[in-house]
Amino acid sequence: MRPDIRRIITLAATTGLLTTLPFAAQAQTAPQFARIFGDHAVLQRDQAVNIWGTAAPNAALTVSVNGQTATATAGTDGKWKTALPALTAGGPYMLTVSDGQSTTTLNDILIGDVYLCSGQSNMEFPARLSTGAWGEIGASANPNLRFVNIEKDSAAAPRDDLKTAPAWKVAGPDTTGEASAVCYYMSKALQKEHKVPVGFIGTDWGGTTIQSWISPAALRTLPAYTAGVDAVAQYGAAPEKAQAAHAKAQEAWWDAHDKSAKAQRAWISPAFNDSSWSRLKATGGWKDSDAADLKGFDGVVWLRSRVTLTADQAAKANELTLGPIDTFDTTWVNGQWVGSGGINWVWRDYKVGAGVFKAGENVIVLRVLGSNGLTGTPDMRFVKTSDGQAIPLSADWTYKTGMAAKGLTIPAAPWDVPTSLNTLYNGMIAPLAPYTVRAAAWYQGESNADAATEYRTLLPMLMADWRKSFSAPDLPMLIVQLSSYGSVSTAPGVSHWAELREAQRLSVDADPHAALIVSHDFGDRSDIHPTQKNIIGLRAAHAVDNLVFGQAVAPTGPEATSVTRAGADLAVNFRYADSGLKTYSSDTAIGFEACDAKDACRYVTAVADGSRVVLKGANTPETVKVRYAWSDAPFTNLYSGDDQPAVPFQLDITQ
Numbered sequence: 163m164r165p166d167i168r169r170i171i172t173l174a175a176t177t178g179l180l181t182t183l184p185f186a187a188q189a190q191t192a193p194q195f196a197r198i199f200g201d202h203a204v205l206q207r208d209q210a211v212n213i214w215g216t217a218a219p220n221a222a223l224t225v226s227v228n229g230q231t232a233t234a235t236a237g238t239d240g241k242w243k244t245a246l247p248a249l250t251a252g253g254p255y256m257l258t259v260s261d262g263q264s265t266t267t268l269n270d271i272l273i274g275d276v277y278l279c280s281g282q283s284n285m286e287f288p289a290r291l292s293t294g295a296w297g298e299i300g301a302s303a304n305p306n307l308r309f310v311n312i313e314k315d316s317a318a319a320p321r322d323d324l325k326t327a328p329a330w331k332v333a334g335p336d337t338t339g340e341a342s343a344v345c346y347y348m349s350k351a352l353q354k355e356h357k358v359p360v361g362f363i364g365t366d367w368g369g370t371t372i373q374s375w376i377s378p379a380a381l382r383t384l385p386a387y388t389a390g391v392d393a394v395a396q397y398g399a400a401p402e403k404a405q406a407a408h409a410k411a412q413e414a415w416w417d418a419h420d421k422s423a424k425a426q427r428a429w430i431s432p433a434f435n436d437s438s439w440s441r442l443k444a445t446g447g448w449k450d451s452d453a454a455d456l457k458g459f460d461g462v463v464w465l466r467s468r469v470t471l472t473a474d475q476a477a478k479a480n481e482l483t484l485g486p487i488d489t490f491d492t493t494w495v496n497g498q499w500v501g502s503g504g505i506n507w508v509w510r511d512y513k514v515g516a517g518v519f520k521a522g523e524n525v526i527v528l529r530v531l532g533s534n535g536l537t538g539t540p541d542m543r544f545v546k547t548s549d550g551q552a553i554p555l556s557a558d559w560t561y562k563t564g565m566a567a568k569g570l571t572i573p574a575a576p577w578d579v580p581t582s583l584n585t586l587y588n589g590m591i592a593p594l595a596p597y598t599v600r601a602a603a604w605y606q607g608e609s610n611a612d613a614a615t616e617y618r619t620l621l622p623m624l625m626a627d628w629r630k631s632f633s634a635p636d637l638p639m640l641i642v643q644l645s646s647y648g649s650v651s652t653a654p655g656v657s658h659w660a661e662l663r664e665a666q667r668l669s670v671d672a673d674p675h676a677a678l679i680v681s682h683d684f685g686d687r688s689d690i691h692p693t694q695k696n697i698i699g700l701r702a703a704h705a706v707d708n709l710v711f712g713q714a715v716a717p718t719g720p721e722a723t724s725v726t727r728a729g730a731d732l733a734v735n736f737r738y739a740d741s742g743l744k745t746y747s748s749d750t751a752i753g754f755e756a757c758d759a760k761d762a763c764r765y766v767t768a769v770a771d772g773s774r775v776v777l778k779g780a781n782t783p784e785t786v787k788v789r790y791a792w793s794d795a796p797f798t799n800l801y802s803g804d805d806q807p808a809v810p811f812q813l814d815i816t817q
Contacts, residue, residue: 191240192264193217196323198594199257201269202330204308204361206276206598207251212633213259214243216323221261227271228255241322249273251358272306274359275352276599277706278632279345280375280591281606282580283368284645284691289346290339292695299338307333307353309341312365315589316579318398320377324593330361342366344605344642347699352706363597365590369508370579371609372620374586380627381584384619390576390583397577402515408575409499412492415572420462420565429464429562432496432525436466439560447488447534448561455563456535462564463535465528469545469555471519479519479553481546482526484510485538490531490572496524504574505581506532509542519545526555531570580609587627595631601710602628603702605642607662608690614661621669625676638709639676640702641666643810645692646685648794654755654763659794663810667721677705677717683807687795701806716740719806720773725788725815732756732777732815734768734788741803743770751775751800751808753791758784763792770800787814 195215205211205227213225217236225232225244234244253272258265279285289295289302310330317325331337338346342364353360367374373381382391397404416423428434440453448456448463456463471479482495488506492499496519501512524545530536536543540557547553576583604624610617621641629637643666644659651657663682670678679701686692701718708717716738724735734754736743745751750767754777757763766780777788791798791810800808 191216191218191221193221193223193236193242193259193261193266195257195259195266195268196593197327198310198324198363198597199268200310200327200330202271202308202332203257203268203310204272204274204276204330204359205246205249205257206600207273207358208248209598210248211246211598212243212596213246214241215259216240217242217259217261223259223261225257225259227257228252228273253359272308272359272361274306274361275356276597277345277349277352277360277362278365278594278597278599278602279342279362279605280365280602281604281642282366282370282609284608284642285342285344285603285605286364286366286368287343287691287695288339289341289343289695291693292343292347293693294696295339298696300335302338302350303334304350304353305332306359307350308359308361309333309346309349310361310363311340311342312363312590312594314367316374316577316582316585317589318394318401318577318585320588320592322593325589343695344699344702345603347696348603348702348706349699351700351703355703355707356711363594363599365594367579367586367590369505369609370586370606371581372606372617372624374579374582374584375591375606376584376620376624377587377592377627377631378584380623384623387583393575394577394583394585397575404577405499405575409502412502412572419570422564426464426529426564429466430494430497430527436560436562439466439562442559442561444536444557444559445540447537449534453561456561459563459566460533460568461531461566463530464562464564465530465535465559466561467526467556467559469524469526469553471521471524471545471553473521475545475547475551475553476519476521476524478547478549478551479545480514480516480548482510482512482514483542483544483546483552484512484528484536485542486510487528487530488532488534488537492529494527495519502572502575503578504572506534506537508580509538529564531567531572591628591631596633599632599634599637601638601640601706603640603642607644607666608647611644611658611662614658614665617662617665618668621666622673625669625673636675638706639673640679640705640709641670641676642679642698642702643667643681646682646687646795647690647692648687650687650795650797651793654757654765654789654792657793660789660792660796660810663791664812667809667811675709677709678721678809679705680719680807680809682791682796682810683798685795716802716804716806719808720800720802721809722788722790722811722813725813727781727815727817728776730779730781732766732780732785732788734775734777734790734813736773736775736808738806739773739802742772743775743808744801744803745770746799746801748799751798753793753796753798753800755789755792756780756782756785757787757789759786763789768800775800785815787812
């Protein structure tokens, strides 16, 4: 090859300009790293480091960093993978891949510890909104602390690579604010303590369920999800066919639940005359409108509106945005089904196929089952075009009520975020694997709190699934327990959040490579996103010291191991309480309940005694189990001598 052409190819590979080169230069495909690798990245120390990417088919490749090399051969599809030998902490270095003719170079690479952080909004919660952020972020400059945020991507099939290349950031006043707060504070503490570079990968999505983050192969093994997983795969292969099947299934649901459904489908037609319908100014939910018949209405409301488009706008129109809807909607444009949703806080953004919108008047029809309908403001509703226009919808709608109903749930499409199956694993975990990481942190559960028993299966499944994906069978997993939010208990009762915390505790207890991080004592009963993330990050770092580095520190707060009868009392025995138990602001521990076989529970007086808690006078014949902190938003005051909160629990009494 001519030296000048080789120089052009090398330059193009390192600057991203390959697509602008003449055909003769493009014929030589420069080797590339997978998109998770980039300038400023951190690679894991003391372990073989997985590296992969693309190159010309069958190309022989050499990967190098700091004098260490590994070789690879690209397959016929151009994909390659190799592993660098274990590296010692240090840097900055250059990471290169070469096929002997062209080279791609990544700069400012550090070797240290890498942590993966995932979950829903409390993991996504940015450092700039955390308590103390004003001073923290301004002083956060640290060349040995880096992070990367993965773009949200819901994919119907596992991706080989990330949809877009993320940028690794060096911690500092201009960058730290957008990092996951929990992961930042954890990583900052570990970097300071162990004095090696630390990098963390944030891959999270607020409001999502755990089912979204498990691979198709794993979730398909559960009979309840097999059909849904297959439907997502069909959606990836043939979206229109899958959407049509889902729309048909939804209409079958309506026929089974609403005797008027069949007749009311005539209202979908753009030719239907709705002049006799009532008028609604949709500036917020229908209960806040001037429509007297909607003030206390829960059930079905049909809504119709119109938008006029030019021929150019109609040709380019490809999306309909309606903002949030309370709760379930089905939406049609000019008689064509375009989408449905069932989460009241999620914006409806429906892709619309070519030819559905037309020049002139377009009719938009919604069938809403819920309590408040279009809860957003008019500026949240518009038609999007491929060239970036946002054509507003009128706030004026016509409406007609259907059946009154409460408590009905319409099955969602299994590919719809935030309750999708597999799609976030496909788009945001699979492309990262098998990046070599030291440990993974998982902060999620709010969106699964109504199915805590199932979570006892799903959380262990996720942990095993990720370990397989990352080729790390003993990958340490840090599980942040649900915080405090919602109603405060004045009497013992049912708590879905307590049940979910128990599912998390039991899952961790059964896993020798997992640790539990308690968070309820720094929650906020009026805000599902408590801002004191620094404390949670420090507790996670404490767990890493035990689980990863083998330090003689407790991985979590005092945890009950058994309850035994002791005369008139019950004794709750704890581990991780070697320094003794203590109670704040009282000589008794609050939050303990004694329960019978029918879950009739009562608060009992509890006194800390060394590494156990004595429940005074609680040993009655009908008492069979003990609960602690069993509330959505529990108030507790039991801690270890080193200020770690006791873990919420439910235990049967052992004789």
